[in-house]
Amino acid sequence: MIPYGRQSISSADIDAVVEVLKSAWLTQGPAVQRFEQSVASYCGAASAVAVNSATSALHIACLAADLGPGDTLWTSPNTFVASANCGRYCGADVDFVDIDPATRNMSVERLREKLELAAREGKLPKVVIPVHFAGQPCDMEAIANLASRYGFTVIEDASHAIGGRYRGEPVGNCRYSDMTVFSFHPVKIITSAEGGMVLTNSDKLAARLSRLRSHGITSDPALMSEPSHGPWYYQQIELGFNYRMTDLQAALGASQMAMLDQFVARRHQLAKRYDQALAHLPPSLPWQHPDSFSAYHLYTVRLQQGDGLPGRKEVLEQMRERGIMAHVHYIPVHTQPYYRALGFAPGDFPEAESYYREALTLPLYQGMLEEDQDFVISTLQELLLGKPTPAGGRHE
The missing domain is CATH 3.40.640.10 (Type I PLP-dependent aspartate aminotransferase-like (Major domain))
Structure with missing residues (x-):
């Protein structure tokens, strides 16, 4: 994986x-x-x-x-x-x-x-x-x-x-x-x-x-x-x-x-590759505020619903079936059973809930191989558009 x-x-x-x-x-x-x-x-x-x-x-x-x-x-x-x-x-x-x-x-x-x-x-x-x-x-x-x-x-x-x-x-x-x-x-x-x-x-x-x-x-x-x-x-x-x-x-x-700056720089390189490769796809990419320089712990996209696009659950499950451990960050805390018992309910914080319904976390870590990232990109394109990118394909 x-x-x-x-x-x-x-x-x-x-x-x-x-x-x-x-x-x-x-x-x-x-x-x-x-x-x-x-x-x-x-x-x-x-x-x-x-x-x-x-x-x-x-x-x-x-x-x-x-x-x-x-x-x-x-x-x-x-x-x-x-x-x-x-x-x-x-x-x-x-x-x-x-x-x-x-x-x-x-x-x-x-x-x-x-x-x-x-x-x-x-x-x-x-x-x-x-x-x-x-x-x-x-x-x-x-x-x-x-x-x-x-x-x-x-x-x-x-x-x-x-x-x-x-x-x-x-x-x-x-x-x-x-x-x-x-x-x-x-x-x-x-x-x-x-x-x-x-x-x-x-x-x-x-x-x-x-x-x-x-x-x-x-x-x-x-x-x-x-x-x-x-x-x-x-x-x-x-x-x-x-x-x-x-x-x-x-x-x-x-x-x-001793490696912190190098790790963050590598994460930025990989995030930029995602930005460029996914720019033409339906997902909404992470936006960076000009006042901030992210450590890029996560690379999260939003998969818009409708217009014949597959749902987030379907995309995530198929990515995992193909060896890509896509994830979701985060389930809104107020919707957890413990916090519902304290009086919170779905609908209390609509922006967080809207984001959660569409959120998908793609693999990102400083040791990630570009060939593996290309496989993630081509797999996502295939699932969303029905065809892989020409550069796609993972080296086994």
């Missing part, structure tokens, strides 16, 4: 992990700090806190923002469920803001309208999580301006977007947010196998994030309720979690950072 996403692991990555295996530290050692410093330096953020997944990163970011029962978190319905679940983990209510059909990111206009109504009703959110869908940054300056006006915390879900840029600056610098979350799952831009990270420019938030990932304990005498009993002494001062990243994972992630 040609997967929709796949990690690229080099001999240097393997050597970095083996070096840790031969060292005295497998966890809670120096590799984690090196990885954190590498990402923070690349992005231009003051601090980075590595954890075992982006889901954990979202959770402790919400906790660090003091999100809890009686509060509300808003996010995009066009995302993976973790972007909303992190609010529920904290006991908060969750709501959604519909998407811009062009960028497929949270619509600033819908956000502004919803905030105006919430302000009148006294129901403003405590946290808003814009999601950089497919790697394209949201309009963060506009969201930051709304945050300043209405007083909510902004946590960027940049799980798709490390290596991307907004107005020429790296995603993750937290210029327009309080915290930014990255994912290092194997289908993302770089990988640490499993792993995530929270970036921030606040020393206070960084200290609390570090504490929350490790059981809520501290060895800092200034934070203890009584004098330290000795060099072994620690106190648990709040309820934290074991969300720590291992040195094995961190070594892999730090090694991958």
Whole structure:
């Protein structure tokens, strides 16, 4: 199968992990700090806190923002469920803001309208999580301006977007947010196998994030309720979690950072090939805002319905039968059974639902062979128009 996403692991990555295996530290050692410093330096953020997944990163970011029962978190319905679940983990209510059909990111206009109504009703959110869908940054300056006006915390879900840029600056610098979350799952831009990270420019938030990932304990005498009993002494001062990243994972992630720009550049090359080859076909191609430079985690098209065209389900199934692991990103979160039980219903966020009905994710990853991409293109053309492209055909 040609997967929709796949990690690229080099001999240097393997050597970095083996070096840790031969060292005295497998966890809670120096590799984690090196990885954190590498990402923070690349992005231009003051601090980075590595954890075992982006889901954990979202959770402790919400906790660090003091999100809890009686509060509300808003996010995009066009995302993976973790972007909303992190609010529920904290006991908060969750709501959604519909998407811009062009960028497929949270619509600033819908956000502004919803905030105006919430302000009148006294129901403003405590946290808003814009999601950089497919790697394209949201309009963060506009969201930051709304945050300043209405007083909510902004946590960027940049799980798709490390290596991307907004107005020429790296995603993750937290210029327009309080915290930014990255994912290092194997289908993302770089990988640490499993792993995530929270970036921030606040020393206070960084200290609390570090504490929350490790059981809520501290060895800092200034934070203890009584004098330290000795060099072994620690106190648990709040309820934290074991969300720590291992040195094995961190070594892999730090090694991958050396290839980040090259990986993103290759994804752009492949995306441009899709753009050129599919321009004459019925699908609506992903549009890139001029203020953004996407990390291109995903390449998603919209298959218009009607006019004798096959439906999305039929196209996806036939692509998989031919060895192409096409996918769909995402089922709108508010339509999931768990969120329906909380009162959400189909029709609540029509742009996200309209996009979902037509969405198809084509394979895109930095190690993808052009001959495999040509096979994806020719297969899609054959399914939509009844004939393959002359350049099509996969080399077995």
